Amino acid sequence: MKELLLSQFLLLLMLYYPSCHSLDTITLNQTIKDGDVLVSSPRGTFALGFFSLKPDSKTRYLGIWYNKISEQTIVWVANRDTPLSDTSGVLSINNGNLVLHDLNENKNVKPIWSSNFSTSTSFGDSSAKLLDTGNFVLTHDNEKNILWQSFDFPSNTLLPFMKLGLDRKTGLNRFLRSWKSPNDPGTGNFTYRIDPTGFPQLFLYRNKSPTWRVGSWTGQRWSGVPEMTPNFIFNVSYTNNEDEVYVVYGVKDPMVLSRMVLEETGHVRRLTWQPSERRWFQIWYGPKEECDGFKQCGSNSNCNPYNSDKFECECLPGYEPKFAREWYLRDGSGGCVRKRNVSTCGSGEGFVKVARVKVPDTSKTRVNESLGLKECREKCLEDCSCVAYASENEISESGCVTWHGDMEDTRTYTQVGQDLYLRVDAHELAMYAKHPYGSLGKKRMVVVLVISSCLVLLMGIIFVYWFVKSRKQWSKRDPKYSFRLSFDDSSNQQEFDSTNNSKFFDLSSIAAATDNFSLANKLGEGGFGSVYKGILSNGMAIAVKRLSKYSGQGINEFKNEVVLISKLQHRNLVRILGCCIQGEEKMLIYEYLPNKSLDFFIFDKSKSSELDWRKRFDIICGIARGILYLHHDSRLRIIHRDLKASNVLLDSALNPKIADFGMARMFGGDQIEAVTNRVVGTYGYMSPEYAMEGQFSVKSDVYSFGVLLLEIITGKKNSGQYEDNASTTLVGHIWDLWREDKAMEIVDQSLGELFSEFEFQRCIQIGLLCVQDYAVDRPSMSAVVSMLGNDSTLPTPKQPAFIFKKSNYESSNPSTSGGIYSVNDVSMTMIEAR
Ligand SMILES: *[C@@H]1O[C@H](CO)[C@@H](O)[C@H](O)[C@H]1NC(C)=O
Numbered sequence: 084m085k086e087l088l089l090s091q092f093l094l095l096l097m098l099y100y101p102s103c104h105s106l107d108t109i110t111l112n113q114t115i116k117d118g119d120v121l122v123s124s125p126r127g128t129f130a131l132g133f134f135s136l137k138p139d140s141k142t143r144y145l146g147i148w149y150n151k152i153s154e155q156t157i158v159w160v161a162n163r164d165t166p167l168s169d170t171s172g173v174l175s176i177n178n179g180n181l182v183l184h185d186l187n188e189n190k191n192v193k194p195i196w197s198s199n200f201s202t203s204t205s206f207g208d209s210s211a212k213l214l215d216t217g218n219f220v221l222t223h224d225n226e227k228n229i230l231w232q233s234f235d236f237p238s239n240t241l242l243p244f245m246k247l248g249l250d251r252k253t254g255l256n257r258f259l260r261s262w263k264s265p266n267d268p269g270t271g272n273f274t275y276r277i278d279p280t281g282f283p284q285l286f287l288y289r290n291k292s293p294t295w296r297v298g299s300w301t302g303q304r305w306s307g308v309p310e311m312t313p314n315f316i317f318n319v320s321y322t323n324n325e326d327e328v329y330v331v332y333g334v335k336d337p338m339v340l341s342r343m344v345l346e347e348t349g350h351v352r353r354l355t356w357q358p359s360e361r362r363w364f365q366i367w368y369g370p371k372e373e374c375d376g377f378k379q380c381g382s383n384s385n386c387n388p389y390n391s392d393k394f395e396c397e398c399l400p401g402y403e404p405k406f407a408r409e410w411y412l413r414d415g416s417g418g419c420v421r422k423r424n425v426s427t428c429g430s431g432e433g434f435v436k437v438a439r440v441k442v443p444d445t446s447k448t449r450v451n452e453s454l455g456l457k458e459c460r461e462k463c464l465e466d467c468s469c470v471a472y473a474s475e476n477e478i479s480e481s482g483c484v485t486w487h488g489d490m491e492d493t494r495t496y497t498q499v500g501q502d503l504y505l506r507v508d509a510h511e512l513a514m515y516a517k518h519p520y521g522s523l524g525k526k527r528m529v530v531v532l533v534i535s536s537c538l539v540l541l542m543g544i545i546f547v548y549w550f551v552k553s554r555k556q557w558s559k560r561d562p563k564y565s566f567r568l569s570f571d572d573s574s575n576q577q578e579f580d581s582t583n584n585s586k587f588f589d590l591s592s593i594a595a596a597t598d599n600f601s602l603a604n605k606l607g608e609g610g611f612g613s614v615y616k617g618i619l620s621n622g623m624a625i626a627v628k629r630l631s632k633y634s635g636q637g638i639n640e641f642k643n644e645v646v647l648i649s650k651l652q653h654r655n656l657v658r659i660l661g662c663c664i665q666g667e668e669k670m671l672i673y674e675y676l677p678n679k680s681l682d683f684f685i686f687d688k689s690k691s692s693e694l695d696w697r698k699r700f701d702i703i704c705g706i707a708r709g710i711l712y713l714h715h716d717s718r719l720r721i722i723h724r725d726l727k728a729s730n731v732l733l734d735s736a737l738n739p740k741i742a743d744f745g746m747a748r749m750f751g752g753d754q755i756e757a758v759t760n761r762v763v764g765t766y767g768y769m770s771p772e773y774a775m776e777g778q779f780s781v782k783s784d785v786y787s788f789g790v791l792l793l794e795i796i797t798g799k800k801n802s803g804q805y806e807d808n809a810s811t812t813l814v815g816h817i818w819d820l821w822r823e824d825k826a827m828e829i830v831d832q833s834l835g836e837l838f839s840e841f842e843f844q845r846c847i848q849i850g851l852l853c854v855q856d857y858a859v860d861r862p863s864m865s866a867v868v869s870m871l872g873n874d875s876t877l878p879t880p881k882q883p884a885f886i887f888k889k890s891n892y893e894s895s896n897p898s899t900s901g902g903i904y905s906v907n908d909v910s911m912t913m914i915e916a917r
């Protein structure tokens with residue numbers, strides 16, 4: 084009775100003075116009943132209490148959640164496998180342990196849940212406190228001795244300052260374990276844990292078998308997470324000594340809420356809370372590619388997703404397929420074996436460098452921390468059982484890891500990764516010395532071809548040089564020539580000129596055409612610089628893009644790219660006529676299109692009526708065909724990377740023409756990212772993998788196309804807030820409506836009655852298919868074109884990117900508000916807030 088009164092009193096206190104008097108501690112004589120919450124102090128970031136995961140559910144759990152955010156986000160569950168069936172749960176301290184009882188049951192019955200650390204003595208002065216880190220700590224002796232803490236028994240969430248790893252002395256292993264389903268926090272099948280055998284590695288397991296080897300620690304990251312770099316919000320520390328092996332993720336700014344969660348689907352996600360948009364923002368996820376799958380390619384092989392011939396498995400140098408037939412049929416699971424009849428022991432053998440890889444499984448390696456890379460090589464060389472070595476720390480190149488026996492689960496990355504040194508025989512050594520692994524030719528034919536074409540090229544260059552020299556002298560005399568291309572370099576020049584439809588323009592002629600880049604001729608400002616209208620002396624209208632901030636590759640590479648890209652011709656692409664380069668000044672010359680860009684039409688109430696349903700459908704199909712050409716049909720396979728309404732121009736007959744393609748090639752990847760970062764509104768079109776990890780593929784273009792399609796048929800922008808619901812964007816809103824079978828509500832009013840409902844519904848569905856969260860789920864552009872062109876049944880779209888599960892709350896949960904869809908257009912405020 085006393086207990087009851089006390090807790091009711093405390094609850095009253097809490098309701099009336101929620102901020103200053105909330106309880107953060109329970110002591111011996113206090114209890115937490117269903118409806119009570121403990122709030123962490125001093126900042127009140129977390130709360131502990133009872134909750135349900137569905138509004139209509141009577142099932143109750145005891146757990147910890149974020150106290151100050153609108154979306155119910157559970158970070159820890161005590162009784163995950165033993166839910167309460169009603170609100171009769173009560174948490175108390177009993178015999179020095181935290182115990183959860185069912186009030187309806189006798190106190191002597193085994194508790195629903197218990198902190199269950201073994202105690203022989205009774206700790207009379209125990210108390211349990213919820214800290215601002217989200218850790219629930221049971222202490223005694225005035226908080227001096229920690230008896231138990233929730234951070235030692237994680238659920239599916241890793242919070243900052245929580246250890247993930249093993250205490251070698253006590254055997255305590257802290258790891259994440261997935262829930263059973265989004266509505267059931269029970270023990271699921273996936274675990275994310277450090278395996279201390281050999282050189283410790285982090286693994287994702289499904290039940291007992293590894294599905295993803297996140298790898299060993301290489302100094303600042305896991306070998307299987309190339310994206311992991313120290314950045315300004317997060318820091319990571321790794322400890323591996325006799326007593327412990329663990330990793331701790333930290334946040335430098337305590338105001339940033341960040342968590343890592345192991346989902347039921349077997350994906351690990353890192354998220355941060357965006358207060359301005361009231362949603363979780365995904366920073367990173369894994370695993371991503373097939374090559375991440377554990378032992379995707381069998382022993383002694385390398386999984387290389389960037390292989391041009393599309394079979395990702397390749398034998399490591401010195402190895403050959405074990406089953407040649409299966410290998411030929413692209414089944415790599417048999418792996419590779421040492422080539423027969425070669426000696427790698429005492430007969431002139433050496434090491435070949437395999438660059439930028441996730442090094443093979445280190446659970447059976449030998450490690451000597453005191454050796455450098457050179458000594459490591461010597462040690463490996465003199466031991467004939469040693470098949471490979473690598474340094475333990477990729478930054479300092481210190482420490483020595485050696486492999487003995489079969490090597491498992493190696494894969495290649497494009498940009499970062501460790502270097503692995505493989506033992507090969509004298510013959511192979513000589514071969515790779517000429518052509519390092521991963522570079523051009525393994526076959527001699529290629530070598531011969533390359534050399535001979537180089538010779539031809541050289542002769543060509545000499546010829547052109549001679550030709551230009553003589554021509555230049557003429558041009559000095561004849562003013563007509565000053566408008567012609569200035570032939571001054573590279574063999575591509577010939578190619579360029581021979582097509583006779585792309586040119587190098589002279590700065591003076593461009594200046595004259597645009598009236599010295601006068602403001603009156605300015606058409607607009609794009610991500611890469613200003614665009615001007617111009618009339619050439621022959622009367623032809625052109626659009627001139629004056630590139631700002633060009634600091635990418637050299638002039639020759641730039642020219643080469645312009646030459647290549649100007650050869651792409653399709654009626655749904657804006658034509659590049661040429662370029663103009665003079666000193667710092669670089670310009671691209673395009674055909675001029677009298678109508679403006681698509682955004683000018685579809686987002687403008689007065690203009691949008693000019694585009695009826697048929698026209699819009701044609702525009703969608705035209706854009707799709709243009710992208711298909713870029714992706715599949717052109718020689719270059721171009722990923723646009725910045726597809727949006729303002730990059731689609733309309734010609735006089737309102738046919739769509741895609742602009743700004745090939746910028747990524749001209750600028751190099753980093754440049755375009757830097758530019759798009761600055762362009763407001765572009766983020767509404769960016770796929771999650773591109774926005775968050777800078778990973779782009781044809782599927783990121785498909786994503787942008789999906790957004791564009793939805794914008795065209797609804798006449799609404801995806802970026803920015805959507806009408807009454809401040810936290811919903813267009814894609815999220817359409818997803819809602821579509822699921823409720825109310826998609827017709829979103830139709831652009833300016834279309835009036837004249838449109839095909841069937842086609843509209845179909846377009847919505849195709850759009851939703853394109854914006855699905857996972858790139859693999861999205862259709863290819865050729866599939867999109869065919870879906871637009873016929874009436875076949877469409878697959879059912881999965882949840883689009885950036886939409887988080889609908890969160891429902893019980894009224895008894897005081898910290899949360901009603902369920903909202905949290906959707907975003909990725910605002911990069913966080914990334915930019917340097
Ligand atoms: C708990 O209650 C007992 C008796 O009801 C009392 O003797 C004891 O001092 C109380 N302990 C605390 C920490 O309040």
Ligand SMILES: *[C@@H]1O[C@H](CO)[C@@H](O)[C@H](O)[C@H]1NC(C)=O
Nearest residue numbers: 193194195196197198199200
């Ligand atoms: C506490 O641990 C013991 C063994 O360590 C186990 O038998 C018992 O079931 C556990 N109790 C609870 C409530 O988890």
Ligand SMILES: *[C@@H]1O[C@H](CO)[C@@H](O)[C@H](O)[C@H]1NC(C)=O
Nearest residue numbers: 262263264270271272290347
């Ligand atoms: C976990 O794995 C078992 C056995 O493979 C399977 O029967 C069960 O359905 C899985 N559970 C979940 C939640 O996926």
Ligand SMILES: *[C@@H]1O[C@H](CO)[C@@H](O)[C@H](O)[C@H]1NC(C)=O
Nearest residue numbers: 318319320331332333334335
């Ligand atoms: C991260 O940085 C913060 C602030 O500098 C520091 O308090 C914290 O200990 C660091 N955490 C880790 C894991 O290095």
Ligand SMILES: *[C@@H]1O[C@H](CO)[C@@H](O)[C@H](O)[C@H]1NC(C)=O
Nearest residue numbers: 422423424425426430508510
């Ligand atoms: C192995 O190599 C030796 C000498 O290089 C050669 O004579 C022999 O035919 C080879 N055997 C096979 C099976 O290739």
Ligand SMILES: *[C@@H]1O[C@H](CO)[C@@H](O)[C@H](O)[C@H]1NC(C)=O
Nearest residue numbers: 449450451452453454458462
């Ligand atoms: C590491 O190498 C050094 C130098 O060769 C050697 O003295 C030491 O015993 C080695 N340590 C281990 C653990 O093998």
